[in-house]
Amino acid sequence: MRMVDLIEKKRDGHELSTEEIQFVIKGYTDESIPDYQVSALTMAIFFQGMTENERADLTMAMVKSGDQIDLSKIEGIKVDKHSTGGVGDTTTLVLGPLVAAVGVPVAKMSGRGLGHTGGTIDKLESVEGFHVEIENDEFIKLVNQNKIAVIGQSGNLTPADKKLYALRDVTATVDSIPLIASSIMSKKIAAGADAIVLDVKTGAGAFMKTLDDSRELAKAMVRIGNNVGRNTMAVISDMTQPLGFAIGNALEVKEAIDTLKGEGPADLTELCLTLGSHMVFLAKKADSLNEAREKLENAMKDGSALETFKVFLSSQGGDASVVDDPQRLPQAKYKFELEAKVDGYVSEIVADEIGTAAMLLGAGRATKESEIDLAVGLVLRKKIGDKVNKGESLVTIYSNFENVDEVRNMLYENIAISNEKVPVPVLIHEEIT
Numbered sequence: 387m388r389m390v391d392l393i394e395k396k397r398d399g400h401e402l403s404t405e406e407i408q409f410v411i412k413g414y415t416d417e418s419i420p421d422y423q424v425s426a427l428t429m430a431i432f433f434q435g436m437t438e439n440e441r442a443d444l445t446m447a448m449v450k451s452g453d454q455i456d457l458s459k460i461e462g463i464k465v466d467k468h469s470t471g472g473v474g475d476t477t478t479l480v481l482g483p484l485v486a487a488v489g490v491p492v493a494k495m496s497g498r499g500l501g502h503t504g505g506t507i508d509k510l511e512s513v514e515g516f517h518v519e520i521e522n523d524e525f526i527k528l529v530n531q532n533k534i535a536v537i538g539q540s541g542n543l544t545p546a547d548k549k550l551y552a553l554r555d556v557t558a559t560v561d562s563i564p565l566i567a568s569s570i571m572s573k574k575i576a577a578g579a580d581a582i583v584l585d586v587k588t589g590a591g592a593f594m595k596t597l598d599d600s601r602e603l604a605k606a607m608v609r610i611g612n613n614v615g616r617n618t619m620a621v622i623s624d625m626t627q628p629l630g631f632a633i634g635n636a637l638e639v640k641e642a643i644d645t646l647k648g649e650g651p652a653d654l655t656e657l658c659l660t661l662g663s664h665m666v667f668l669a670k671k672a673d674s675l676n677e678a679r680e681k682l683e684n685a686m687k688d689g690s691a692l693e694t695f696k697v698f699l700s701s702q703g704g705d706a707s708v709v710d711d712p713q714r715l716p717q718a719k720y721k722f723e724l725e726a727k728v729d730g731y732v733s734e735i736v737a738d739e740i741g742t743a744a745m746l747l748g749a750g751r752a753t754k755e756s757e758i759d760l761a762v763g764l765v766l767r768k769k770i771g772d773k774v775n776k777g778e779s780l781v782t783i784y785s786n787f788e789n790v791d792e793v794r795n796m797l798y799e800n801i802a803i804s805n806e807k808v809p810v811p812v813l814i815h816e817e818i819t
C-alpha cells in the first residue's frame with residue numbers, strides 16, 4: 387500500500403477501506419508515514435468528509451494505537467459521561483456520586499489539563515488529603531466497593547490521536563466534524579466505557595457555537611459509538627452563559643455539595659438530572675428514564691448522594707468533613723462584589739470571557755507549567771433573565787490579590803444589562819439517540 391495513493395483516493399472523494407485506514411494510523415504512530423502526507427490526507431478529509439464506516443474505522447484504529455483500559459473486573463455496565471467543554475462545568479463532580487448512589491459504577495480516569503479552571507482532579511484536590519495516585523487493583527476494588535473512584539491518567543492511551551490532533555492544530559484541520567468526533571470517541575472507548583452519555587455544549591462558550599454544528603457533532607459521535615458496539619446518546623445543552631454559579635476549583639466543590647443536597651443552582655441541577663437519568667438507564671439500573679430520574683431525585687433528598695460523596699472522598703484519603711463544613715475548603719484572602727451600574731435585566735454573560743476572568747485570578751492554567759490557586763474564582767449572583775437593581779452584586783470575586791481591576795473590567799465588558807425583559811435561555815436543546 388502506498389500513502390500517496392490513499393491521499394489521491396480521498397482527494398477524489400472515494401471511500402477508504404478498513405485496511406487502508408489501519409495502514410495510515412499504524413504508519414503514522416510508528417513514524418513510517420511522515421507528517422506532510424498525513425496533513426495532506428487530513429486536508430482532503432476536511433473537504434471530502436468521511437463516510438460512517440470510515441469514521442468508525444478511524445476511531446477504532448486510534449483506540450488500537452495504544453493501551454486500552456480493562457474494566458472487566460468491575461461489576462455492572464460502566465457508563466462514562468463526556469462533556470465537550472464549557473465554563474464552570476461542575477457536572478462531573480455532581481454526577482459521579484449521584485449516579486453511584488443509585489448503583490451505577492463510576493470508574494473515572496481523569497486529567498488536569500489547561501483551561502479556565504482545573505480539571506476534575508484539580509477540583510477534587512481542594513479537599514485536603516484527596517489523591518488519585520492509586521494502583522489499578524485498588525481502583526477496581528474501590529469501584530466495586532463504593533461504586534465510584536477516580537484515578538489519574540496513566541498508560542499510553544490513543545497516541546495516534548495525540549499526534550493527529552497536534553498536527554491538525556497547525557494545519558487548519560481541527561474544524562472537521564468526522565475528525566473531531568473520531569478523536570473524542572477514541573479516547574472514551576480506550577478508557578473502557580461500555581456505554582457513553584455525551585453532553586455536547588452549544589453557544590458562545592462552547593467549542594461548537596451554533597445549534598446546527600452541535601447537532602451534527604452529536605449525531606456523528608452517537609453513530610460512531612453505536613457502530614462500534616458502545617451504547618451512546620447525546621444531550622445538547624446551553625453554554626451561552628456559564629453553567630451554575632461557581633467558576634473555580636474549591637468554589638465548584640462547594641457548588642457540587644449544594645447540588646448533591648438538592649440545593650444547587652437550577653440549571654446545574656436540571657442538567658445533572660437529565661444526563662444522570664440517561665446514565666442510569668443505559669446502565670440498566672432503571673426501566674425507564676422517568677424511573678431513573680425519580681431514583682436520582684430521591685438520592686438527593688434522602689442524603690444518599692451526599693453520603694456516597696463522603697465515602698468516595700475518604701476512601702481516597704480526603705477529609706470528608708468538608709462536606710458538612712465547606713469552610714474547611716481553601717478560602718481566598720479577598721472577596722469583592724461587582725456591583726451593577728444600572729437597573730435592568732441581565733441579557734448576556736459571555737461564558738468564555740467570564741472563564742478567562744477566572745483564569746486571570748489563578749483558577750486555571752494558561753500553560754502546562756502554571757500553578758493553580760484552588761481557592762479563587764467567581765460566583766455569579768445573577769444569570770441571564772434575572773432582574774437587577776443598580777448597586778446589587780452581579781458577581782462575587784474571590785481573589786488572593788488585592789488589585790482586581792483587570793478582572794472587574796473584563797466582567798463589566800462581558801455582562802450586559804438591558805432595560806427590557808429577557809427570556810431565560812433554553813438549557814436542554816435536544817437529545818440524540
Ligand code: URA
Pocket residue numbers: 551560565566567569570
Ligand atoms: N477535542 C478533541 O478531543 N478532539 C478534537 O478533535 C477536538 C476537540
Ligand code: CA
Pocket residue numbers: 473474475476629630631632633638641654
Ligand atoms: Ca459551575
